[in-house]
Amino acid sequence: MLLITLDGDLLEIALRSLRVTLTALVIAGLIALPLAALLAVRRFRWRRAVIAILNAMMSLPPVVVGLVVYVILSRSGPLGALGLLFTPGAMIIAQVIIIVPLIASIAHQSLRDLWSEYHDLLISMNVTQTQKMATLLWDARRALLTAMLAGFGRAIGEVGAIMIVGGNIEHATRVLTTAIALETGKGDFALALALGFVLIALAVTINFAIHALTRTEREARW
Amino acid sequence: MSAILPLRLSGAEARRRGKRLVGPVDLTLNSPGATVVIGPNGAGKTTLLRLMHGTERLAGGEISWARPLAEVRHEIAFVFQTPVVLRRSVLDNIAYPLRLRGQSRKNARAEALDWAGRVGLGGMPDRQATVLSGGERQKLALARALITRPEVLFLDEPTAALDGRSTREIETILTEASIAGTRLILSTHDMGQARRLATEVVFLLHGRVHETAAALAFFDAPGTPEAAAFLRGDIIE
Numbered sequence: 001m002l003l004i005t006l007d008g009d010l011l012e013i014a015l016r017s018l019r020v021t022l023t024a025l026v027i028a029g030l031i032a033l034p035l036a037a038l039l040a041v042r043r044f045r046w047r048r049a050v051i052a053i054l055n056a057m058m059s060l061p062p063v064v065v066g067l068v069v070y071v072i073l074s075r076s077g078p079l080g081a082l083g084l085l086f087t088p089g090a091m092i093i094a095q096v097i098i099i100v101p102l103i104a105s106i107a108h109q110s111l112r113d114l115w116s117e118y119h120d121l122l123i124s125m126n127v128t129q130t131q132k133m134a135t136l137l138w139d140a141r142r143a144l145l146t147a148m149l150a151g152f153g154r155a156i157g158e159v160g161a162i163m164i165v166g167g168n169i170e171h172a173t174r175v176l177t178t179a180i181a182l183e184t185g186k187g188d189f190a191l192a193l194a195l196g197f198v199l200i201a202l203a204v205t206i207n208f209a210i211h212a213l214t215r216t217e218r219e220a221r222w
Numbered sequence: 223m224s225a226i227l228p229l230r231l232s233g234a235e236a237r238r239r240g241k242r243l244v245g246p247v248d249l250t251l252n253s254p255g256a257t258v259v260i261g262p263n264g265a266g267k268t269t270l271l272r273l274m275h276g277t278e279r280l281a282g283g284e285i286s287w288a289r290p291l292a293e294v295r296h297e298i299a300f301v302f303q304t305p306v307v308l309r310r311s312v313l314d315n316i317a318y319p320l321r322l323r324g325q326s327r328k329n330a331r332a333e334a335l336d337w338a339g340r341v342g343l344g345g346m347p348d349r350q351a352t353v354l355s356g357g358e359r360q361k362l363a364l365a366r367a368l369i370t371r372p373e374v375l376f377l378d379e380p381t382a383a384l385d386g387r388s389t390r391e392i393e394t395i396l397t398e399a400s401i402a403g404t405r406l407i408l409s410t411h412d413m414g415q416a417r418r419l420a421t422e423v424v425f426l427l428h429g430r431v432h433e434t435a436a437a438l439a440f441f442d443a444p445g446t447p448e449a450a451a452f453l454r455g456d457i458i459e
Contacts, residue, residue, distance in 0.1 A: 114309075121306035124277055126295045131322055139309040 014198055017175040018206075020088050020162070021155045024095035028155075029148055032100045036107035036147075037133035040115045051108065057101035062094075066161030069094045073165065086167040091175070094161040099151035106150055110143035111136050145214055149207060156203050176202070226287045226294045226373050227405060228252045229274060233283030236269050244269045244429040246283055255421030256396075256406035258437070260413070262458050266429040267409035268303070268378050274407065275300050275376045296323075299372040303379040305363035307351040312343055315351045316365045323370070337365040341395055357388030364395055368404065375399065377408035381415065393418060413453065417441055425449045427458065 039051055071077050073085040073093075084090045114136055122132055137144065159177035166173035168182060176199040183192035228250050235245030244266040251257055251274075259267045272278035274285065275298060287294045299319075308315050317334035321327065338344050341361040346354075351362060360380060367375055377396070381389040389412075396419060400406050410416055416423065420437035425444075433440070433449045444450045452458050 118306060118308070120277070120302060121308075124275065124300040124302075125319060125322065127322060135308070135318075 010195075010198065012171070013174055013176055013179055013195075014202060016088065016173075017156065017177070017199070018202065020091050020175060021095065021152065024092045024099065024155050025148065025152050027092065028096045028099045028103055028151055031096070032103035032147075032151075033107055033137060033144060034133065035100075036104045036111050037136050039104075039108050040111040040136060041129065041132045051105075054101045054105050054108070058105050060098060060101065061160070062098055062158050063160035063164065065097050066094055066164030069097065069161065069165045085165060086169060086173060088166070088173060090165040091162040091173060094165050095155045095158060098158060098161060099155050102154055103147045103151040106147035107140075107144050110140050110147075114140045114143075142214075145210065149210065152206065153203060156199070156206075226289050226297050228288060229374070230286050231274065231283065232286075234273060234280060234285050235282035236266075236273050236278050237281035242281075242429060244273060245281075247273075247429075247431050249424065249431055249434065251405070251407065251422075254400075254403070254405060256400055256408065256419050257422045257424060258416045258420035259407070259409040259424045259426055260411070260416050260452070261426035261432075262452065263411070265426040267426055269429075270426060271300075271376050271378050271407065271409055296370070297373040299367035299370060299375050301360070301363050301367050301375065301377040301380055303382050305359040307354065307359055307362060309350070309352055311348050312338060312351050312354070312362060313347040315362055316343075316369055319366060319370045333369060334365075337369050340398075341365040342391060357384050357391070360384060360388065360392060361395070364392060368395075368399055371402075372404060374405045374407060377406065379409055379411065381410070381412065389415070425452065427452075 039047060039054075069090060070085065072079050073082065073090050074080055075085075084093070115132075118135070118139075122135065127135070157177060159181055162173075162175065163178050163181065166175070166178065168174050168178040174182075176195055180192050180195045180199070183189075183195065230251075231247050231249045233246040233248065235247070236243045247270065259270060261267055269278055273280060276285075276291070276295065277300065289297075308318060310318070313331055313334045315334075316337050317327075317330035320330035320333060325333075335344070335347055338347055341364055343358060343361055343365065346358075351359070354362060364380070380396075381392055384392070393415065396406060396408075400419075406419070408419070410419075417437070420440075423433075423435055423437050423440040424431055425433040425435075425440070425446075425448075427448055433444065433446050435445060440449070441453065444453055448458055
């Protein structure tokens with residue numbers, strides 16, 4: 001009942017959730033996947049350190065990420081002039097920081113395994129560094145999809161960081177998770193629960209859609 | 223285009239953890255024909271092939287081709303004992319080297335289809351390569367190596383784990399490639415295969431070239447007692 005009456009606002013919030021998260025996911029993917037491929041094929045001095053840091057950053061507390069992004073984007077912060085604080089842009093930045101380590105770590109695991117399988121062949125074919133990375137990313141695309149979905153799951157359900165940098169402003173930065181937090185605080189559990197169901201439905205639908213589009217598990221094992 | 227052969231090794235060595243695996247080896251390989259590297263297990267056949275191909279680091283001595291190495295790299299190919307297949311379709315696997323060389327997907331796949339037919343994989347172009355049998359994988363690897371028309375093809379025990387029919391099919395492909403002008407350098411522990419394919423034999427023992435001879439002469443009357451013992455089937459330490 002509540003959902004039907006709240007249609008307009010609800011749709012707006014849900015779409016904003018989706019837009020912020022998907023934008024963050026695309027940006028994070030563009031950073032994390034090439035990084036993971038580079039870490040798999042390239043041997044450089046700080047490689048092990050970078051991998052260790054990425055793994056450690058998987059468990060970054062979102063609230064702290066939010067706080068740091070807030071400080072950087074605030075009026076007196078280094079990037080204050082951009083005026084990004086309390087905009088969806090700030091929320092996207094925070095989400096990217098949270099999910100890049102997650103996606104890169106998971107992607108790196110599978111790319112590393114694939115690289116050990118391909119190593120001799122690609123070396124014997126005199127393949128360039130870029131071609132190696134492209135080959136790995138393409139042939140491991142199923143595994144990378146899992147990494148991306150994990151990133152999506154983390155981002156769509158995230159509340160701490162985007163609450164801080166977004167401010168949960170109605171018609172501007174309110175998304176499903178921050179709305180749920182607000183309604184729960186106000187004691188409107190029915191609305192909060194309804195929003196929660198919408199959030200879950202959204203996450204599940206996106207997952208199914210991506211699986212259907214990419215025909216995962218439809219063919220023989222990769 | 224001038225030939226990349228002869229390949230000259232002088233005092234070539236391969237080491238791992240300070241231990242000498244192969245060498246010093248002095249060897250000159252000229253076209254045409256098929257050189258078969260034989261020798262007991264652990265003699266260094268694989269390492270010698272990798273050394274010549276350039277995937278094994280040269281620890282000492284020299285290896286030189288008739289042309290600069292950067293050009294040579296595009297004229298040689300390597301087929302492993304255990305073929306590595308990419309997680310792609312059969313066709314995309316065979317087309318892969320052409321794609322690396324910048325050919326369009328359409329052209330590369332058309333040529334790959336032709337090669338798939340030649341090695342007997344024409345009926346399954348869209349099959350995932352990872353589900354192929356051992357023999358099919360090796361034929362795939364062969365097609366993928368031959369599609370660039372390499373001047374020199376290295377093969378490390380190409381039929382070691384295969385049944386008779388697959389072995390015969392692969393030997394046929396190799397013979398055709400050899401007739402078409404590809405210089406074969408392969409290692410094998412199958413003396414029958416060595417007799418069938420070789421025009422020249424390199425007998426390797428303890429990482430060194432113990433004897434080099436034309437195939438007919440070698441199998442007829444090996445020049446060293448060790449080679450004779452090896453051909454008889456004795457265990458050589």
